[in-house]
Amino acid sequence: MAASAAKQEEQGIFAAHQIAALAQSGAIRPTAPLAPGQIQPASLDLRLGRRAWRMRASFLPGARSVGEAIARHALHEIDLGPGAVLETNCVYVAEVMESLALAPDVAASANPKSSTGRIDVFTRVIADQARAFDTIEAGYCGPLFAEISPRTFPILARSGSRLSQIRFRRGAARLDDAAHAELHARKRLVSIENPSFSGGVAISIDLSGFGDGLIGYRAKRHTGLIDVDKPGSYEIAEYWEPIFASGGGELVLDPGEFYILASKEEVQVPADHAAEMTPFDPLVGEFRVHYAGFFDPGFGATEAGKGARAVLEVRSHDVPFILEDGQPVGRLVYERMAEVPEDLYGAGLGSNYQAQGLKLSKHFRAAR
Numbered sequence: 300m301a302a303s304a305a306k307q308e309e310q311g312i313f314a315a316h317q318i319a320a321l322a323q324s325g326a327i328r329p330t331a332p333l334a335p336g337q338i339q340p341a342s343l344d345l346r347l348g349r350r351a352w353r354m355r356a357s358f359l360p361g362a363r364s365v366g367e368a369i370a371r372h373a374l375h376e377i378d379l380g381p382g383a384v385l386e387t388n389c390v391y392v393a394e395v396m397e398s399l400a401l402a403p404d405v406a407a408s409a410n411p412k413s414s415t416g417r418i419d420v421f422t423r424v425i426a427d428q429a430r431a432f433d434t435i436e437a438g439y440c441g442p443l444f445a446e447i448s449p450r451t452f453p454i455l456a457r458s459g460s461r462l463s464q465i466r467f468r469r470g471a472a473r474l475d476d477a478a479h480a481e482l483h484a485r486k487r488l489v490s491i492e493n494p495s496f497s498g499g500v501a502i503s504i505d506l507s508g509f510g511d512g513l514i515g516y517r518a519k520r521h522t523g524l525i526d527v528d529k530p531g532s533y534e535i536a537e538y539w540e541p542i543f544a545s546g547g548g549e550l551v552l553d554p555g556e557f558y559i560l561a562s563k564e565e566v567q568v569p570a571d572h573a574a575e576m577t578p579f580d581p582l583v584g585e586f587r588v589h590y591a592g593f594f595d596p597g598f599g600a601t602e603a604g605k606g607a608r609a610v611l612e613v614r615s616h617d618v619p620f621i622l623e624d625g626q627p628v629g630r631l632v633y634e635r636m637a638e639v640p641e642d643l644y645g646a647g648l649g650s651n652y653q654a655q656g657l658k659l660s661k662h663f664r665a666a667r
Contacts, residue, residue: 310470311637312341312573314596318467326405328398337461340595340640341573344412344461345424347445348394351377357390357446364427365392365444382457384524387449392425395443396459399426399435401467407435409465410575410593416612417660418525419451419518419557422462435465450614451557452538453524460527464593466573472634474572479633482572488633489564499577499630502609505563506624508544509657515542515550515560516659530661539659548624552615561657562609563625568598571639574631576609588613588628596636597643610658 313321315338321327330348337344352373360368369392377383377391385391401407409424410433423432427441435443445463447456456462474482476496482488488500495501506514516539525533542550542558552558568574574594588611599607611628622628 309637311468311472311635313467313469314636314638314640315340316641317638318343321405321467326400326402328400330396330398331459334459339464340597340642340644341636342464342466342593342595343397345409345443345445345463345465346396347379347456347458347460347462348396349378349380349458351379351383351385351391351393351447353377354390354392354446357448359432360425360427360429362428365425365429365442366427379456379458379460382455382526385447385449385454385456387451387453389448391447393445393447393456395424395445395463397465398442400440401435401438403438405467405469406437407439407465407467409433409435409463412462412464413593413610414530414660414662415462415527417559417610418454418527418662419449419612419614420454420462420527421448421450422446424463424465451518451520452522455524455526457528462527466593468634469637472637474633474635482569482633486567486569488567488569488631490566491564494564495627497630499632501627502566502576502611502629502631503563503625503627504611504622505561505608506544506548506550506622507563509561512543513541513657514544515558515657516540517542517553518557518559525662527662531664533663535659535663538663550622552613552620552622554615554617554619556615558613559657559659560611560613560622562611564609566594566599566607566609566631568594568596568633568644569600570596570643571636572596572633573636574598574633576629577632578629594631595644596640600643608657 318338352369353375355372358368411422423446425444426435479496479500508514519538522538573596576592
């Protein structure tokens, strides 16, 4: 009975010290030693390897290996060692330094890092024989690759650049609606009394204005490139147009344009849970919200600081779309941690987005 209870306690998202143990045991196999700060409270940053390829198009390998698909569809090979410019609206596939040899009961999922999503770099992780992006089946043994497609800004990336992150889990960790409601009653997951619970906690858009009426930013076109490894290096005005509240509480999204907006709710992720942002409902409108969906334990939590807004990366697809203040745009889905991390997000880890309001990626200098 005790052994069964102990096994049950291990179900959930792996914490940082458990990820370190995976590396020590050989379940994570990097081609170079893990770098300081690479292991986060509930995830591991993935590093680009030496080689990348410019591809004809995106793909899923299906029954093939990724290497076989690259050999069939690559246009040319790129050496990321000294750094290389990745152009907008092109598809690249790069080796990842970390390969996996997972136990039969351990699976993984990947997502862009927050800083990657906030500069509109669409990136997804691919495994051999994968039939879905960003999904690594339990027991997977093999290499990982990153598909990279800058959408708005050209980027400079190199071997060791971190664009994606991966989470490891054992068993079923995701909360159902009743468990979300119970957790909110105990921990107040968002800063409203009675949020909607349906496949997660509803998150809405804030178009009322922050301070001087600023509600967000729209990305400029035809800008200079962004070196993904140089934080605090770029002027906001050279890359972004500020958007101010109109008084009507609405914002028209132009097709193909990229916006940084923020949630109306402050969000909290308790120490014993992790969260992920998912689309609200594809039937409510032709727009996509939040490329980078992982929220670590301690995000916005009182244990690691004060509450934080969810910054939302928003893009309209084929037609103009009107967003209204308070409109639901996404859902935060919470998952149980297998163990509580020793360090929480924002608690002395140099986390870039703790206690954030409306904040651009770490690459931009703070407004003066």
